[in-house]
Amino acid sequence: MTSPTDPKDFSKLRSVAPINTDPNAAPATVWDKIKQNFAMFIEVSKNRPISETLCLKEALIFGIPGSFVCSMAAFLLTTNRIRVFQTAVISLPILSMGRFTQCRAAKHHERKATILVSKMIRAKTLTDGTAKQAEFERLFAKSKVELAELERQLDEIISKQQTGGT
Template sequence: MAPPMDSSDFSKLRTVEPISSDPTASPATTWEKFKQAFGMLVEVSKNRPISETVCLREALIFGIPGSFFCSMAAFLLTTNRIRVFQAAMLSLPVLSMGRFTQCRASKFHERKATILVSKMIRAKMLTDGTAKQAEFERLFKKSTVELSELERQLDEIISKQQTGAD
């Protein structure tokens, strides 16, 4: 029998949010829309190391040198110490949050593409040899333009994974 847990033990536990099976589903309420729009910021506020937060490390690696170069450019243009400090302080969060947002958006689109491909494979497996096979193939042929773009994006993802780039 396990010993009873006291309230200090609960602070050590992490909560895990369930992953929605369809990230493209529209939220029902205004609050859900707000949570979905700012969901990427929730990851940062979970008190985890930077290396475990998706895209945050990359955003800081991009933002810190970018801030340095912005401050150097401000120094070359104005030679005013206050302006240099302002340029550094303003460019760091702007560059970091811009890169963080772009990275999270690309991860979201990669995940959507993965879900779409898995649904297509599942539909193909379920319709092979049935009366619905013609309907699936007609639907598949109708979306060849979108699929060629999806294939290009998937090729990029595969090449990035094979080369070790993130």
């Protein structure tokens, strides 16, 4: 029989991060700020397959051939085998982490845009037919020009993809 303070019992417990309902909320403490800055790298340490980690497979697909190209360029420039090996070893993590960071930042911006659009839809449905409808329409009118330009650009991209144009 184990006592209530047995260390074996504590190993079965897991810590659970609190659920943050507002992803855009400012961190409460300095430690929270540090954790938020490195949150994208936590995904890598969760012991999942590479294909399930967001952007990691893409980063490696970009980094490995990029490292090969860098090492070939170093060989053509120096013909020094040690320098070629050093270039390959150094360029792989730099290219991979650069692409990983860029991809995660893009996904973060996409998520923020999705949240913004859902908030706009929710505000529109809540204000229709109320006294606040005019306020919402005035707020929405400020962004109509930018949204119309974005829609035009997206339509252009979609039509190019469908016709096979470059």
